Amino acid sequence: MYYSKLFIPTLKQSPADSEVVSHKLMVRAGMIRQLAAGIYSTLPLGLRVLKKVETILREEMNRIGGQEVFLPSVQPAELWQESGRWNLYGKELLRLKDRHDREFCYGPTHEEVITDIVRREVKSYRQLPLLMYQIQTKFRDEVRPRFGIMRGREFMMKDAYSFHADEASVQAMYEDMKQAYSNIFRRCGLDFKMVEADSGTIGGSFSHEFMVLADSGEDAIAFCDACDYASNVEKAAAKLPGKTDPPKTLEDLNKIPTPNQKTVEEVAKFLKVSPRQIVKTIVLENENGLVAGLVRGDRQINPIKLKNLIGCDWLHSAPESLITSKTNIPCGFIGPVDLDMNIYVDHEVAAMHNFVTGANSKDAHYTGVQFGRDIKATQVGDIHEVQEDDPCPRCDSGRYKVKRGIEVGHIFILGTKYSSAMKAHFLDEHGKENPMIMGCYGIGVGRTAAAAIEQNHDDKGIIWPVPLAPFQVVLIPVKFEEDSQRQACEEAYKILGDLGIETLLDDRPERLGVKFKDAELLGIPFQIIIGPKNLENGQVELKSRKTDTSELIDFPSGLQDIPSRLKTS
Numbered sequence: 330m331y332y333s334k335l336f337i338p339t340l341k342q343s344p345a346d347s348e349v350v351s352h353k354l355m356v357r358a359g360m361i362r363q364l365a366a367g368i369y370s371t372l373p374l375g376l377r378v379l380k381k382v383e384t385i386l387r388e389e390m391n392r393i394g395g396q397e398v399f400l401p402s403v404q405p406a407e408l409w410q411e412s413g414r415w416n417l418y419g420k421e422l423l424r425l426k427d428r429h430d431r432e433f434c435y436g437p438t439h440e441e442v443i444t445d446i447v448r449r450e451v452k453s454y455r456q457l458p459l460l461m462y463q464i465q466t467k468f469r470d471e472v473r474p475r476f477g478i479m480r481g482r483e484f485m486m487k488d489a490y491s492f493h494a495d496e497a498s499v500q501a502m503y504e505d506m507k508q509a510y511s512n513i514f515r516r517c518g519l520d521f522k523m524v525e526a527d528s529g530t531i532g533g534s535f536s537h538e539f540m541v542l543a544d545s546g547e548d549a550i551a552f553c554d555a556c557d558y559a560s561n562v563e564k565a566a567a568k569l570p571g572k573t574d575p576p577k578t579l580e581d582l583n584k585i586p587t588p589n590q591k592t593v594e595e596v597a598k599f600l601k602v603s604p605r606q607i608v609k610t611i612v613l614e615n616e617n618g619l620v621a622g623l624v625r626g627d628r629q630i631n632p633i634k635l636k637n638l639i640g641c642d643w644l645h646s647a648p649e650s651l652i653t654s655k656t657n658i659p660c661g662f663i664g665p666v667d668l669d670m671n672i673y674v675d676h677e678v679a680a681m682h683n684f685v686t687g688a689n690s691k692d693a694h695y696t697g698v699q700f701g702r703d704i705k706a707t708q709v710g711d712i713h714e715v716q717e718d719d720p721c722p723r724c725d726s727g728r729y730k731v732k733r734g735i736e737v738g739h740i741f742i743l744g745t746k747y748s749s750a751m752k753a754h755f756l757d758e759h760g761k762e763n764p765m766i767m768g769c770y771g772i773g774v775g776r777t778a779a780a781a782i783e784q785n786h787d788d789k790g791i792i793w794p795v796p797l798a799p800f801q802v803v804l805i806p807v808k809f810e811e812d813s814q815r816q817a818c819e820e821a822y823k824i825l826g827d828l829g830i831e832t833l834l835d836d837r838p839e840r841l842g843v844k845f846k847d848a849e850l851l852g853i854p855f856q857i858i859i860g861p862k863n864l865e866n867g868q869v870e871l872k873s874r875k876t877d878t879s880e881l882i883d884f885p886s887g888l889q890d891i892p893s894r895l896k897t898s
């Protein structure tokens with residue numbers, strides 16, 4: 330393509346609301362423009378990159394037997410009511426009404442639609458397994474759309490769904506999918522980790538996320554430094570505390586004044602104890618009312634692990650006003666002794682003795698609290714958030730490392746959650762009717778491209794991994810208007826085109842410095858600089874964006890090596 334004909338509206342300034350480098354650079358490189366909060370137009374250069382991701386996705390989905398479909402984005406409410414998600418999905422679901430007042434939603438995901446198709450058409454185990462995928466726009470009314478297309482409200486997703494007659498079949502598909510996803514992210518040139526994950530509102534029993542390691546990532550991932558256990562912190566298991574002998578003296582419960590001492594730090598300082606001797610009582614709200622979670626003072630509660638322990642539909646931290654109106658206890662002094670709500674206790678707390686808690690009245694705490702004696706636990710479980718250096722729960726010697734990651738892909742074994750609710754049944758080989766077993770598998774197309782920028786950039790701009798680059802080579806003449814340079818450019822353009830290389834020819838009447846700056850901002854892997862002196866010697870300069878090194882190559886014969894250089898760079 331000739332640069333002068335392309336619509337690449339580059340900018341010197343980053344958008345005011347941009348918080349991460351990929352957002353800044355995608356806007357500055359003229360790849361995307363915002364239309365409304367979290368809603369973006371993709372411009373020609375941006376679309377070239379997204380199409381690269383899509384091609385890789387299609388190849389890897391087809392390779393494991395996926396069949397491409399294209400499902401409607403507007404979905405009738407009835408399907409979501411059948412699955413039970415119409416009420417559960419909350420405000421992220423964009424609900425619409427048509428002219429007849431019928432309710433619809435704009436699809437944030439497509440389990441209901443695909444399950445509806447399959448239940449109508451598939452009746453026998455002979456038609457299973459089945460894997461279908463699509464690459465399509467989703468809408469999720471995210472609370473905080475930000476980071477450009479990394480967390481948009483409207484975004485492109487590759488979503489795949491599989492249907493199976495038995496557990497072994499879905500397990501085999503899940504393994505194929507892990508491999509396909511690993512191939513996809515490796516082919517996109519990303520440094521990623523596969524981690525165990527929570528299933529969230531999609532549901533199901535088992536799931537893994539694919540995380541691109543980057544400091545700007547919204548997720549925290551914990552992985553063992555000795556074995557291969559890796560998990561989203563949301564789900565990362567804590568090692569059970571070892572058995573310790575109780576101390577010689579078990580103190581009595583003692584209520585003591587702690588005026589204005591509310592936080593763990595304040596109470597620890599005031600009572601001259603370690604935060605590890607204090608137990609925090611966190612009050613949360615779910616569909617049944619208020620519940621309390623107890624964790625050690627130096628720990629954070631993990632609401633997702635607690636939600637899974639309780640088995641409730643949703644769980645949020647309760648607003649202070651709700652807690653005080655329901656319990657009459659001022660925040661900062663709540664404790665588990667005689668507290669009238671379900672109390673969930675972390676394993677670590679259950680192993681403690683002689684600890685401190687709030688005394689459920691203003692300006693007072695208890696000391697000498699004993700778990701078995703003073704607290705009525707509804708259930709004991711693993712409900713605290715793991716931290717760097719905590720012991721690994723899966724091996725003897727390892728410790729957790731915690732890093733930030735961007736979730737680019739998520740795979741789930743759904744089991745029969747949707748097929749049971751929506752009666753997607755089949756007849757097995759004995760003529761018995763069973764619900765199909767399902768899996769679902771998503772990848773954010775734009776988020777993958779943005780994550781590639783998060784990992785590959787410098788202060789001059791993007792450094793595209795070759796497989797995602799919008800063009801692989803840019804030809805930069807010192808002065809295109811000079812006949813010899815123009816002819817050399819056109820010759821190089823033809824040769825590279827014949828070699829199957831996507832080439833951008835910078836034919837603009839701009840200063841050389843401007844052309845370099847733009848080539849660097851756009852992140853094209855190789856620049857070929859065509860100048861009068863080198864041409865006289867039958868040479869051009871080849872410069873790598875990644876290594877920032879140049880060399881002279883013979884012109885035109887040296888161009889023949891470009892495909893192999895692209896493969897190895």
Ligand code: ATP
Pocket residue numbers: 438469471478479480481482484485486529531736737738739771772773774775776777
């Ligand atoms: P997140 O926790 O980041 O909101 P999710 O768990 O809701 O993601 P899934 O429902 O698993 O996401 O969707 C599959 C994939 O779609 C994600 O792995 C991600 O790559 C992409 N994705 C999800 N939400 C967005 C969004 N708001 N903008 C861009 N891509 C997204």
Ligand code: MG
Pocket residue numbers: none
């Ligand atoms: Mg989400």
